[in-house]
Amino acid sequence: MNYFVNEKGYFGDFGGAYIPEMLYPNVEELRTNYLKIIEDEDFQKEFHQLLKDYVGRPSPLYLAKRLSQRYNANIFLKREDLNHTGAHKINNTIGQILLAERLGKKRIIAETGAGQHGVATATVCALRGLECVVYMGEIDIQRQAPNVARMKMLGATVVPATSGSKTLKDATNEAMRDWINNPLDTHYIVGSVVGPHPYPDMVAIFQSIISEETKKQLVEHTGSDQPDYVLACVGGGSNAMGMFYHFINDENVKLIAVEAAGKGVDTGHSAATTFLGKEGVLHGSRSILMQTEDGQVIEPYSVSAGLDYPGIGPQHAHLFKTLRGEYVSVTDDEALQAGLRLTQLEGIIPAIESAHALAYLEKMKFTGKENVVVCLSGRGDKDMDTYLKYFGL
Amino acid sequence: MNRINKLFQEKKNILSIYYTAGYPNLGDTVAIAEELERSGADLLEIGFPYSDPVADGPIIQASSKTALDGGMTLKLLFEQLKDLRKTVSIPVLLMGYVNPMLQYGVANFCKSCAEVGVDGCIVPDLPMSEYEALYSDVFKENGLTNIFLVTPQTSEERIRKIDGLSNGFIYLLSSSATTGKNLQVSESTEAYFSRVAEMKLNNPTMIGFGISSKETFDKACQYANGAIIGSAFVKSLKSDNVIASVKDFMKTFKP
Numbered sequence: 001m002n003y004f005v006n007e008k009g010y011f012g013d014f015g016g017a018y019i020p021e022m023l024y025p026n027v028e029e030l031r032t033n034y035l036k037i038i039e040d041e042d043f044q045k046e047f048h049q050l051l052k053d054y055v056g057r058p059s060p061l062y063l064a065k066r067l068s069q070r071y072n073a074n075i076f077l078k079r080e081d082l083n084h085t086g087a088h089k090i091n092n093t094i095g096q097i098l099l100a101e102r103l104g105k106k107r108i109i110a111e112t113g114a115g116q117h118g119v120a121t122a123t124v125c126a127l128r129g130l131e132c133v134v135y136m137g138e139i140d141i142q143r144q145a146p147n148v149a150r151m152k153m154l155g156a157t158v159v160p161a162t163s164g165s166k167t168l169k170d171a172t173n174e175a176m177r178d179w180i181n182n183p184l185d186t187h188y189i190v191g192s193v194v195g196p197h198p199y200p201d202m203v204a205i206f207q208s209i210i211s212e213e214t215k216k217q218l219v220e221h222t223g224s225d226q227p228d229y230v231l232a233c234v235g236g237g238s239n240a241m242g243m244f245y246h247f248i249n250d251e252n253v254k255l256i257a258v259e260a261a262g263k264g265v266d267t268g269h270s271a272a273t274t275f276l277g278k279e280g281v282l283h284g285s286r287s288i289l290m291q292t293e294d295g296q297v298i299e300p301y302s303v304s305a306g307l308d309y310p311g312i313g314p315q316h317a318h319l320f321k322t323l324r325g326e327y328v329s330v331t332d333d334e335a336l337q338a339g340l341r342l343t344q345l346e347g348i349i350p351a352i353e354s355a356h357a358l359a360y361l362e363k364m365k366f367t368g369k370e371n372v373v374v375c376l377s378g379r380g381d382k383d384m385d386t387y388l389k390y391f392g393l
Numbered sequence: 394m395n396r397i398n399k400l401f402q403e404k405k406n407i408l409s410i411y412y413t414a415g416y417p418n419l420g421d422t423v424a425i426a427e428e429l430e431r432s433g434a435d436l437l438e439i440g441f442p443y444s445d446p447v448a449d450g451p452i453i454q455a456s457s458k459t460a461l462d463g464g465m466t467l468k469l470l471f472e473q474l475k476d477l478r479k480t481v482s483i484p485v486l487l488m489g490y491v492n493p494m495l496q497y498g499v500a501n502f503c504k505s506c507a508e509v510g511v512d513g514c515i516v517p518d519l520p521m522s523e524y525e526a527l528y529s530d531v532f533k534e535n536g537l538t539n540i541f542l543v544t545p546q547t548s549e550e551r552i553r554k555i556d557g558l559s560n561g562f563i564y565l566l567s568s569s570a571t572t573g574k575n576l577q578v579s580e581s582t583e584a585y586f587s588r589v590a591e592m593k594l595n596n597p598t599m600i601g602f603g604i605s606s607k608e609t610f611d612k613a614c615q616y617a618n619g620a621i622i623g624s625a626f627v628k629s630l631k632s633d634n635v636i637a638s639v640k641d642f643m644k645t646f647k648p
Binding site: 016017018019020021022024025163164169173176177180181183184278279280281282283284291293294295296297 | 443444445446447448450454458461466467468490491492493494495496497517518519520523541542543544546547548551566569570571574
């Protein structure tokens with residue numbers, strides 16, 4: 001079974017480039033150049049140097065002892081929360097800004113949900129001196145104020161998306177419209193493994209540093225580069241794809257993707273795409289998305305702005321359909337409780353997104369021998385208001 | 394000969410009007426078509442609304458949302474169009490995004506189009522390669538034409554390919570833009586229109602995106618067989634007196 005992209009831009013039945021003709025030249029330019037650029041020696045050197053000196057990689061693989069005791073397994077946390085800007089998102093934006101420079105682009109646009117990708121994009125634009133415009137849902141602007149402030153201080157223009165649900169999906173629509181209107185000088189830094197080919201593959205490649213490092217670090221900890229389980233949260237799915245990437249062909253490693261059930265899968269307030277979705281086309285690729293019988297996209301809900309997306313990346317849809325990955329979900333309550341638990345057991349305040357992955361540990365049964373890696377994709381600073389209100393602290 | 398080929402054989406300066414099905418009121422779809430034909434439109438593009446219309450600007454986005462909130466679906470649209478051909482004789486295209494079509498089933502969609510007398514489709518986010526590989530046969534079986542878009546950035550090679558796959562007309566975008574902007578015929582736009590004209594394509598061309606007035610329509614007609622008006626028309630529709638607003642708008646084009 002091939003779990004990776006084929007020459008037509010598909011992962012099994014999913015992927016492709018369902019884009020209006022206006023975007024064809026931009027996407028085609030990327031498609032024909034991305035691998036050539038990424039595989040270039042100079043690119044690799046600059047990319048890895050920045051990841052080391054600027055982002056602070058490799059991020060630690062931390063054996064969480066008190067968490068391990070609680071679950072009767074060896075729980076390792078891949079500490080993407082310790083990256084510069086506080087999440088895994090910067091791995092991708094460093095890669096894409098270097099690529100944009102090599103394509104001669106002068107202006108960068110991005111969409112953002114929780115604001116982590118927006119901050120990571122604004123950061124690399126400041127670093128390289130490029131103009132930056134970030135589209136963000138009006139509702140997300142309200143619930144993620146600290147990240148909006150950071151983007152502004154970094155010199156980015158934050159444009160509110162006021163259509164539809166005013167969240168990530170709509171911010172993505174607005175960014176695509178901007179790209180249509182600015183076809184020549186602009187590069188769109190898509191923040192997740194979504195969008196038309198080659199974005200899902202390209203973003204996965206940049207995020208795959210997570211599993212590349214994890215393998216080496218596991219050997220030091222356990223003597224083997226193969227854990228029993230790998231867990232990550234999934235909105236669009238970029239941290240999960242980065243965490244899964246180098247384990248996908250290790251068929252003994254169980255891949256668990258945790259979606260946001262919101263108030264519950266059956267409540268009508270959920271973002272659990274594989275439970276609620278059907279196959280279709282969203283934001284330029286064929287995948288699984290939440291939609292009505294008429295093919296209208298359903299507004300998702302999650303307490304976590306980063307998981308509040310009605311689709312998943314096409315490679316995830318393929319892993320789901322082929323049963324290579326197990327796609328599960330946890331509710332807002334379960335995630336918030338898991339966030340507090342990690343804080344009090346390990347002294348780490350996780351992003352609510354990452355807390356979803358941690359919450360699923362409560363539902364697993366271990367025998368004491370298993371090695372389990374959880375991607376701690378981001379830190380919780382941006383979520384303090386939500387945590388404080390929820391727990392009445 | 395189908396209605397579209399016939400139209401292009403017989404007429405120049407073809408005026409095509411786009412509007413969103415179910416806007417401003419859910420039941421207006423056919424009444425607007427009838428009035429447009431009476432008022433002198435040559436070709437109709439009826440939009441089936443989608444929740445995430447990335448190629449559209451604010452006006453068509455808003456009309457799509459109103460239509461969806463009012464209950465418009467593809468199924469309902471085909472019911473509304475059931476007797477279209479009793480009162481409307483000009484060619485009619487359906488325009489929309491690929492996902493609602495996929496959920497309806499592309500083969501079913503084509504069959505329903507043929508049943509109600511729709512002549513073809515414009516689906517901006519259906520890639521040429523997918524159309525060619527998966528859907529061109531079922532389009533042909535149902536006598537439907539698929540209209541492709543061309544932008545100033547589309548290469549000559551790709552335009553030739555599009556010409557080969559088309560049977561009706563080619564939709565020239567005045568600029569690479571979302572809908573609802575004003576047409577600015579700069580030197581580079583002019584050069585692009587002329588470049589396409591000189592290619593001597595098999596299919597006629599229509600210019601769309603940014604055509605909002607008699608003046609921009611006339612300008613576009615210098616370079617193509619006609620032009621398409623969308624956002625400007627949709628914006629002019631008044632929910633409390635739809636027919637009068639259609640008449641008023643059309644008067645500025647066909648006095």
